[in-house]
Amino acid sequence: MMHSSQAPISLIQGDLLDQSVDAIVSPFQRHWLPGGRVCSSQLSDTIRQWAGEDPYKERDSLGPFQAGDAVVTRAGRLPHRAIIHCAADSRFRRADRDSLNRCLRNALNVAGRKGYTSIALPMMRTAGLNEEYLMDSLRESCSQSGYNGRIVVVMERNV
Numbered sequence: 001m002m003h004s005s006q007a008p009i010s011l012i013q014g015d016l017l018d019q020s021v022d023a024i025v026s027p028f029q030r031h032w033l034p035g036g037r038v039c040s041s042q043l044s045d046t047i048r049q050w051a052g053e054d055p056y057k058e059r060d061s062l063g064p065f066q067a068g069d070a071v072v073t074r075a076g077r078l079p080h081r082a083i084i085h086c087a088a089d090s091r092f093r094r095a096d097r098d099s100l101n102r103c104l105r106n107a108l109n110v111a112g113r114k115g116y117t118s119i120a121l122p123m124m125r126t127a128g129l130n131e132e133y134l135m136d137s138l139r140e141s142c143s144q145s146g147y148n149g150r151i152v153v154v155m156e157r158n159v
Helices: 041-051 054-061 097-114 131-145
Strands: 009-014 023-028 070-074 082-087 118-122 150-156
Touching (some): 054 070
Parallel strands (some): 023 082
16 A cells, blocks of 8 residues: 655764664664675674664564564663664575665554654665665655654765
């Protein structure tokens, strides 16, 4: 079912954890392969360092995950209400167009169900997909999910 969504989407350069939002989206890989990440390992490590291990133990207890699945956990020591974790890699163990689209759509569905009025996510990249593609996919996912909260897409600094 198609929904109309007027979600304001901002693209900024900065730090994901500095965003004043209800929840952050943290893509993760179910299978680690070099070159398969959709965001930097530095960002993933920073989120884990600041949040602590509890959100990750909680996430792992909710698995196993299929490509594109999204789950919400407490934010640990972060100032946000929650972390939305999404499995960004595909059945071929690398992120691709389909797994990225499902990750975005499912993260927005979770945000809407939980009543989050604002989320921030990192600029997710994978082979052959650029910023323009991600922004177009995000707009389409907003339309499909009906999510109309504020969305901040953060391009990492120094990466």
